[in-house]
Amino acid sequence: MKKWRYWRPLAFIAILATACSCGAAQTPPSSAPAAGANAGGKIVVRPSMVVNESAQGDAFALFDEQALAGDPRAGSKAEPKTFWTAGWNKIYYPLTAFVDLGAEYQMTDICVYDTTGVGDFHIESGTPFHWKPLLTDPLNHYQTWNIHPVDVRARYLRFTIADPGMQVPEIVLYGKPLGPISAVKIPAPTPHLRPTMDQFIGTNAFIDDPLDKMSVAGYVREYHNWSWDSGDGNAGAPAYPHNLDAFNPSSAAGGNFWFFDDYYAKLKKAGITVCPAIQGNVKWLAGDDAHMNDKAAAPGQDAADPKSYAAHADHLFQFAARYGAARVPDALLKLAANQPRKSGLGLLSYYENQNEPDGWWRGREGYSSPYELAAQCSADDDGDQKRMGATFGVKNADPGAKLVLSGLAGTNLDYIKAMKVWADWNRHGDFPADVINLHHYSNNAADQKSGQVGVCPEADGLKEKMRAIVDYCSRYLPGREVWLTEFGYDTHPASVQRAPAIGSASAEEVQARWIVRSYLLLAAAGVDRAAQYMLRDVNPADATQFSTSGLVTQKGEWRPKPAWYYTYTLKNRLAGMRFDGEVPSGNPKVWIYRFRSSAGKGAYVLWSPTAENAAVAAFRSPKFTLSQAATLVEFANGETNGKASPLVVTHGSVSVDVSEYPVIVLVDALAR
Numbered sequence: 207m208k209k210w211r212y213w214r215p216l217a218f219i220a221i222l223a224t225a226c227s228c229g230a231a232q233t234p235p236s237s238a239p240a241a242g243a244n245a246g247g248k249i250v251v252r253p254s255m256v257v258n259e260s261a262q263g264d265a266f267a268l269f270d271e272q273a274l275a276g277d278p279r280a281g282s283k284a285e286p287k288t289f290w291t292a293g294w295n296k297i298y299y300p301l302t303a304f305v306d307l308g309a310e311y312q313m314t315d316i317c318v319y320d321t322t323g324v325g326d327f328h329i330e331s332g333t334p335f336h337w338k339p340l341l342t343d344p345l346n347h348y349q350t351w352n353i354h355p356v357d358v359r360a361r362y363l364r365f366t367i368a369d370p371g372m373q374v375p376e377i378v379l380y381g382k383p384l385g386p387i388s389a390v391k392i393p394a395p396t397p398h399l400r401p402t403m404d405q406f407i408g409t410n411a412f413i414d415d416p417l418d419k420m421s422v423a424g425y426v427r428e429y430h431n432w433s434w435d436s437g438d439g440n441a442g443a444p445a446y447p448h449n450l451d452a453f454n455p456s457s458a459a460g461g462n463f464w465f466f467d468d469y470y471a472k473l474k475k476a477g478i479t480v481c482p483a484i485q486g487n488v489k490w491l492a493g494d495d496a497h498m499n500d501k502a503a504a505p506g507q508d509a510a511d512p513k514s515y516a517a518h519a520d521h522l523f524q525f526a527a528r529y530g531a532a533r534v535p536d537a538l539l540k541l542a543a544n545q546p547r548k549s550g551l552g553l554l555s556y557y558e559n560q561n562e563p564d565g566w567w568r569g570r571e572g573y574s575s576p577y578e579l580a581a582q583c584s585a586d587d588d589g590d591q592k593r594m595g596a597t598f599g600v601k602n603a604d605p606g607a608k609l610v611l612s613g614l615a616g617t618n619l620d621y622i623k624a625m626k627v628w629a630d631w632n633r634h635g636d637f638p639a640d641v642i643n644l645h646h647y648s649n650n651a652a653d654q655k656s657g658q659v660g661v662c663p664e665a666d667g668l669k670e671k672m673r674a675i676v677d678y679c680s681r682y683l684p685g686r687e688v689w690l691t692e693f694g695y696d697t698h699p700a701s702v703q704r705a706p707a708i709g710s711a712s713a714e715e716v717q718a719r720w721i722v723r724s725y726l727l728l729a730a731a732g733v734d735r736a737a738q739y740m741l742r743d744v745n746p747a748d749a750t751q752f753s754t755s756g757l758v759t760q761k762g763e764w765r766p767k768p769a770w771y772y773t774y775t776l777k778n779r780l781a782g783m784r785f786d787g788e789v790p791s792g793n794p795k796v797w798i799y800r801f802r803s804s805a806g807k808g809a810y811v812l813w814s815p816t817a818e819n820a821a822v823a824a825f826r827s828p829k830f831t832l833s834q835a836a837t838l839v840e841f842a843n844g845e846t847n848g849k850a851s852p853l854v855v856t857h858g859s860v861s862v863d864v865s866e867y868p869v870i871v872l873v874d875a876l877a878r
Contacts, residue, residue, distance in 0.1 A: 251272065256305055257305075258303045260300075260301045260576075263298075265290050265365075277378075279317055282351065285375075288376075297568075301367040304364040309386060313360050314382070316329060316341065317380075318376075320345050324344065325371060329343070332362065334627060335632070337364050345372060396680050398687075403777065404780065407423050407777045408691070410429065413428065413469050417473070417476060422757060422777065423738075424477065425481070426478055426479070427483055429561070435452060436450075437489065437490060439489045440457065449540060470551075471553055474553050484557065487499065501578065502517070502560070503515055514585075519599050522557060522586045523598055526604045531552045533549045534603055559583065560582070561613055576628065579625060585599060587640075608687075609638065610639065611639040617646050622642060659703075659706060660696070668724060668727045676688050680732075687734040689736070690735075697754045700749035719867050739755050743760045772841040774847075780809055783801040786876075792828075795816060797813055808876035810870070812825070812864050812871065821865040825862050827871070828877075831873035836872065838871055840869055
């Protein structure tokens with residue numbers, strides 16, 4: 207909040223200067239009607255006109271009671287109730303949002319409903335990222351409409367809630383349009399070919415996880431600390447721009463410990479796509495261990511300026527120079543003395559540039575606002591379109607490299623929209639990431655903060671939540687992939703993210719079923735890749751959230767849980783296939799998803815989308831196949847391909863027992 211505190215007097219001076227030079231009305235607020243003969247009409251503000259720059263709370267709450275508000279300029283006594291807030295976590299403040307009116311208006315009045323809470327409510331005009339103070343309301347009345355006559359031409363208006371104690375239930379705008387109002391255009395979706403299921407199914411893992419256990423997935427999101435490559439917390443490691451990187455071996459644990467050239471080559475040979483999630487900070491930038499999870503911006507620099515991330519973007523250039531498909535001149539490689547001088551190894555295509563930068567637990571030094579993360583991505587992607595130089599960002603090392611947006615700690619579409627606004631105004635619309643990357647855990651609170659128990663993904667609305675993200679991206683960010691790279695359930699009976707035992711099914715069995723069902727829903731939502739959290743348990747005796755989410759038990763033991771076998775079976779049996787549609791069953795307790803290969807073979811997955819031990823015996827399917835052969839595959843502990851048995855086909859239909867435990871029906875010729 208220091209920045210805001212020092213800004214206030216400057217803002218006041220700017221307001222006075224604006225009033226003198228531009229003629230903008232800066233009269234104190236009044237509660238008396240002030241409409242004149244030339245007063246503009248009331249402007250209707252719709253949700254599509256509001257951009258929540260902070261991506262916290264509901265910014266449209268400033269305008270959501272327009273009918274109730276009536277005409278406060280004419281003396282309305284209405285008392286709106288809803289107000290925009292992000293709770294009491296001060297890392298989100300000041301909250302800012304702007305309205306795009308769709309055309310330039312001659313603004314005449316702005317009415318602010320003043321209720322409880324005191325503080326300076328700022329309104330600005332101008333264009334995004336180029337704002338000028340218009341007025342400040344001190345909110346020192348109670349249950350009163352503060353009427354502010356103004357005289358300014360504006361299409362965009364920005365509003366700032368300085369701190370959690372302020373409440374602004376409603377704003378009413380008045381003005382006259384000075385030209386035609388632009389219609390809101392909704393682009394058509396632009397679908398793209400998604401990976402087959404064996405590449406869609408992923409997990410989170412580390413370099414020291416065994417290959418045979420990682421082979422459960424076709425995609426691995428590898429947790430990779432930046433410091434491992436750049437000194438590993440060694441106080442004597444040279445700082446940027448003299449930093450030297452170590453990959454094979456890395457500088458972790460004093461060096462000669464982990465060999466990433468070998469690791470990535472091993473996974474590629476096994477047919478596993480790898481994306482390192484390059485997370486955390488380095489001591490020569492952060493200063494000490496307490497700040498190793500701070501943003502990667504240089505201390506004291508503007509975190510919303512791409513140049514502040516020069517050290518991080520430099521490292522991503524070096525990472526892609528080594529593991530990407532393009533060879534980089536040796537003179538540009540910044541390698542430690544013990545490193546093989548290699549480039550263009552062709553082992554990686556994807557690079558993730560942090561992990562959960564929007565985490566509410568990080569404090570302001572670690573939390574990235576949408577504009578701050580957009581600035582970092584711009585640096586990490588292509589050196590802010592090379593404005594930083596040609597040796598920053600993954601694409602300047604390998605033009606075919608893809609930057610994966612640091613996995614956000616939730617499915618917050620407003621955050622992505624705000625990042626797009628930054629790109630629209632700072633990169634000519636070029637969004638600085640190739641993959642939109644999110645995390646989500648299904649529980650009875652629908653977030654990571656306050657859940658008490660896991661719930662099945664259908665009850666959580668997982669498919670609908672991710673389909674909304676996919677639909678937005680296919681319309682407004684065409685060509686971008688959408689990944690969900692953390693989801694899952696604990697097996698400890700006291701965890702707040704646990705999969706509970708249901709009927710005779712143990713917690714481990716329910717975890718397995720719900721993970722499989724999550725993969726199915728995410729495929730149906732149009733997600734490109736899904737990575738379960740995570741391959742191994744942290745500590746099986748620990749009830750802490752996410753300590754027992756593994757497909758296998760803890761490091762060193764590596765015992766596969768049922769979820770490991772079930773996930774492996776789903777990957778193997780749906781290999782080469784893509785989601786092809788939902789099939790009506792005629793029974794709300796039976797869901798059917800169809801998958802198709804390019805050769806016309808396919809599979810149907812059937813299950814009950816409940817968590818009540820439901821079962822439907824001898825369910826007669828719709829027409830599944832054109833042939834007389836079908837195979838039932840049941841998931842089984844100890845089996846990586848499940849248990850297969852033939853089914854009797856009658857006029858293309860089969861009879862199957864359906865329960866909350868999914869089953870697969872394989873066919874050689876899908877019914878049309």
